Amino acid sequence: MAQVEITHSELHSETRLLRKNRWRHLRKNVSLWTGAILVAMVIIIAIFAPWLTPFSPIQLNYSAILQAPNATHWFGTDELGRDVLTRVFFGARTSMEVSIGSVVISLVIGIPVGLLSGFYRGIVDEWLVMRVVDAIQAFPFLILSLVLAAMLGPGIRNATFAIAVGYIPVFVRTVRGQVLLEMEKEYIQSARALGARDWRIMLRHVFPNITTPLIIQATLAVASGIVAEASLSYLGLGAQPPTPSWGSMLHTAQGYLTEAPWLAIVPGIAIAVAVLGFNLLGDGLQIWLDPRKRRS
Numbered sequence: 416m417a418q419v420e421i422t423h424s425e426l427h428s429e430t431r432l433l434r435k436n437r438w439r440h441l442r443k444n445v446s447l448w449t450g451a452i453l454v455a456m457v458i459i460i461a462i463f464a465p466w467l468t469p470f471s472p473i474q475l476n477y478s479a480i481l482q483a484p485n486a487t488h489w490f491g492t493d494e495l496g497r498d499v500l501t502r503v504f505f506g507a508r509t510s511m512e513v514s515i516g517s518v519v520i521s522l523v524i525g526i527p528v529g530l531l532s533g534f535y536r537g538i539v540d541e542w543l544v545m546r547v548v549d550a551i552q553a554f555p556f557l558i559l560s561l562v563l564a565a566m567l568g569p570g571i572r573n574a575t576f577a578i579a580v581g582y583i584p585v586f587v588r589t590v591r592g593q594v595l596l597e598m599e600k601e602y603i604q605s606a607r608a609l610g611a612r613d614w615r616i617m618l619r620h621v622f623p624n625i626t627t628p629l630i631i632q633a634t635l636a637v638a639s640g641i642v643a644e645a646s647l648s649y650l651g652l653g654a655q656p657p658t659p660s661w662g663s664m665l666h667t668a669q670g671y672l673t674e675a676p677w678l679a680i681v682p683g684i685a686i687a688v689a690v691l692g693f694n695l696l697g698d699g700l701q702i703w704l705d706p707r708k709r710r711s
């Protein structure tokens with residue numbers, strides 16, 4: 416009896432030590448905190464854009480065309496007299512809507528496909544699912560998104576779907592690989608020996624143990640989604656005028672690089688900050704949540 420009590424005490428102490436080490440690493444995780452601050456800033460701007468500026472992102476003002484940064488328009492105006500900072504704020508909405516929306520769609524499709532494929536394996540997994548995944552991933556992500564967007568036509572919804580298609584194979588492969596690793600562990604065999612149904616094993620035992628790489632992959636995918644959305648909008652395949660988009664703002668700015676360089680600088684910085692934020696957040700989460708990265 417005493418031995419059992421000592422064992423429980425040791426386990427409790429070890430658990431507390433692991434938690435303490437984890438929170439200590441969290442406090443020292445500069446990448447995570449920097450990324451979280453940048454991401455929070457971008458999301459707050461996207462949500463509260465109408466209350467952060469007194470100007471309209473689409474209303475024309477021909478008396479203020481191509482004004483340099485001044486006390487009224489902190490980052491100048493564009494070729495139609497619209498406030499550049501306001502359009503950048505509202506452009507954050509477009510960027511977040513497309514990038515996060517595409518990741519959500521790909522997760523909704525990729526998780527169950529990867530889960531079922533890795534759990535049951537067999538001919539369907541090897542000769543159907545993985546062959547389709549390999550075929551899609553044979554195309555560069557951005558090229559595939561451009562082709563699909565061109566086929567579907569311009570617009571935010573079509574751009575979101577086009578980007579999501581490129582992400583689905585990534586999440587299918589990620590989930591499937593993690594499921595295959597989990598299926599080799601003893602607790603799966605124990606659950607089956609106790610008569611647990613397949614769906615219960617997948618949802619209650621396997622899925623909770625594969626969420627860490629999914630969270631990391633999804634965060635990094637949002638970063639590349641921001642670049643993809645900007646690229647599609649730059650080429651006229653994403654958000655359509657007068658909807659503000661960082662990519663379309665860069666497209667317009669290319670005709671005024673010498674006359675009004677702020678038209679390109681401001682949305683360019685916005686894209687860089689957003690992408691950097693999500694990349695740092697993803698790297699920080701990987702360091703914090705993955706013990707192997709933490710030890711290295």
